[in-house]
Amino acid sequence: MQELIILLVFLVAVGYLVRRAMQSLARPKTGGCGKNCGCETNATSSTPNLLNSNK
Numbered sequence: 001m002q003e004l005i006i007l008l009v010f011l012v013a014v015g016y017l018v019r020r021a022m023q024s025l026a027r028p029k030t031g032g033c034g035k036n037c038g039c040e041t042n043a044t045s046s047t048p049n050l051l052n053s054n055k
Helices: 002-026 047-052
Strands: none
Touching: none
16 A cells, blocks of 8 residues: 555656646747846847947
C-alpha cells in the first residue's frame, strides 16, 4: 500500500513538471519583461534616431 501511495505522488509530480514544460514551450515568444517591472520595453520616437546616429 505504501508503494502505491509513493508511486501516485511521484506520478503526480512528474505530470506537474511535464505540464509546466509544455506550457513554457507553447507560450508565444515575446520579448521584454513581465508586467509592472518598471522597465520601458516600448520603443520611443527617439530610439530610431539613436540607432541611426551610430552609423
